[in-house]
Amino acid sequence: MKNIRSGITFGIIGGMLTFLFGGWSVAIIGSLMGVGLGMGISGKLERKEPLKIILAVLPTALVAAVILVLLSLYQNNFVQHAIGKRPAADKIVLYGNLIGFFGTILFTTLLAALHGLPEKQEQKWRMVLLTLLVIAFPFVDKLTALRWTAQIIFALIFVILGLGLNIVVGYAGLLDLGYAAFFAIGAYTTGILSSPQHGIFMNFWLVIWIAAAMAAIWGFMLGAPTLPLRGDYLAIVTLGFGEIVPVLFKNLIDVTIKEPFTCWILPGLLKLFGAQTTMACITLMEHEDLTAGEKGISPIGRPYLPFIGEFKSSDPIPWYFLIIAIIILSVFIIRRLRDSRLGRSWMAIREDELAAAQMGIDPVKTKLAAFAMGATFSGFAGAFYAAYIAGIFPSVFDFSASIIILCVVILGGIGNINGVIVGGLVIMTADRLFLPALKDFLASLLTHTVLPSISDPVVQLAVKDNANPILYRFLLFGLTLVIMMAVRPEGLIPNAQVRAELHPDETPAIEVETPTSKKAKKG
């Protein structure tokens, strides 16, 4: 019964989403919904033979699929009129809904059926399935002309950022509110080293490593003086750095660096004693424009691969696979780090700094390592971002970017890699796909249906001005943080240890200690 209820919820959410996108979207939404539903309910089922499981979840899958298709058909026949658009072509409606219907049922039952296998095999096959989906997604997207891939790439950039911040916030327990600064450093390193504005053209494959190293060095340099501070002081100081760095990049347009001793300290002293100075002033830079201020650096060199050629902005597929490759690499490295001696000392510091220090862990060094490692990954993300957008502007990296990355980590689950990936996808698809689509939807709904029925021009204008969901972005991010903290501070997909810490009365401590239970929870 409970499963049927989640089937209904999924069906309604999926169906509502088709309201915004229309056309072929029902096929993709149906399939993705099936995956989510299958993974969601399989955790609650007992391990049985796959066939029995399929029979058990079939009603749920059917309910979800029927609701999805009904809502999608309603969208096509009624909602399209209300927003002043013509219904899609019959062929698209027929095939889209058929694929959506069977996609939902197929993926729900398939993923649930995998639960019938032994645990190791279940995970293996699940990974195979997800890999196939990830590979297939951009091609399906291209076929259906939905143009989601370009936005999904943004989501994936934030997944990497989230993974990096997760090291700092999730593993080491340090609240970093200026993480976007490292993102900016990575992006600007790439921009300066591979843009015609400075006459330096470095290969992207080299620059991405330099950017990561640069971010790590800055993470080290900014962390070294601040990390002895206590939790909330550290938060506000990192916030300061996050605020200063974009300002710096905005204003480094006329840089003159003169070595102080030779330029005015010694001459000044000599002058004081009445001596004439003939010393040469060492000038490192004179009136150089490093970052081009608000205009930003553009264009920026693109990656090049044999067989594929230079990556273009018109074709997102190579970019998609590049970022997927970076994510896989990052996840691999972060997993190894997490289970290494260093990773375990991060968690020890997070749990109890005093006790960890007593056990011989150097808190400052360990925290510094977390800071630098976290910054490294945002360096990767920054380099990719700069090359992908082919232009960087200081306003992208302000405080709100840091908070969005924090949202990704908090929503997904502090300290859990899978959680952060899910969180990044949810937050950024909401921000990049859902909100703009909702804006268009509301705007056309208002002009065609609502506004003509309002007679008062003042109310009309007020309604029209305020019905723009993009204006409420910050509200949504803020609400995400507040609600998650109040209701589910451990995130959607929690890390077992964090969860135990946040709910000391609920989870027995012994369950946390065993590695098997940790694995089972991670799924």
Add this chain to the structure above:
Amino acid sequence: METTRKKFNWRRFAIASLVLYIVFLIGPVVGLDIPVVYAAIKANPLQLVQFLIIGISNGAIIAIIALGYTMVYGIIELINFAHGDVYMIGVFTSLTVLSLTGTLESKDPVKIVFGLILALIVSVVFCAVLNATIERLAYRRLRNAPRLAPLISAIGMSFIIENIGLMWAAQAWLVPSFGTTGGASQKVFPDMLGILFTSLGWDVNLLASSGIALRLTIKDVIVIVLAVALMTGLYLFVQRTRLGKAMRATAQNRDAAKMLGIDIDWVITATFLIGGGLAGAAGLMAGLYNNTAWWFMGFRAGLQSFTAAVLGGIGNITGGMLGGFLIGLLASFSDGYLNARWTNALVFATLVLILLFRPTGLLGEQTGQKA
């Protein structure tokens, strides 16, 4: 004891000289060009006094906001990130009240005075209630959670309120001068005090007749007097009244205070009410003094005030006042002699330096430095 005193801290000395060298090296990039600044001061020494006046007035406003941070931190050890944004809401509330009562268009001194008093009352009450509501919704249930949880919740609240301010600044039907350009741009807060005193026939600049090339306006005097009155009132309240005593007790030891029959929830709510009310008053004062209203102004004010609170010694009310004036002066000199765009960076550098070298602030500790 003696050996520790005699031992010279080489590490600290090395760090300090390194920092000093870097400041000299990179300083000019961020406008901190000491020879240039020196020449500017030498050329016009009177300007220094002018910046001092501006700094003290702005510092008074910063000090009032800083009190809200320091009181809340003293009681529940939480950086109330949303506090700066409550102040921003105070600016918008008073502007809206002035607009709705028709004060903005009026030239009648009596009407302006009544409008301003009404705006002060409404702004104080609204911000007080808003701040207490934030506490009730976002912090209360996290009081015993790990430290990061209420902090993250506070950041979320700050974002929510900033967004409310952004929406508010777009409502031209409330305040016609907001215009139709949307909420993101800076809005004008009309110079009501200037209009008031011009209509009374007074010169706004008190030093106009004396022949000194300085501007000490009535606005400066009003802001400073009002700020000092509020601070004195708060100080007396905390030191003399029963509720103030309960606050101090709760700040010292929450559990012990509870055992002695103090209603902790009410004390904390009262703290937030007072802090919010002060922020509301500061909002009106800042609007009248600086003549701008902007949805993002709470962020900068919040950072400066928090730095002020830390500089004075967080949790320490007198320290908050002192820190406010100092940061106001720093910001004013930085705006004047360096460059306004680097002021935030400079304030932050100050914050980092205080936290590193004297984490208890100038006036000492009220709350212990726990790990």
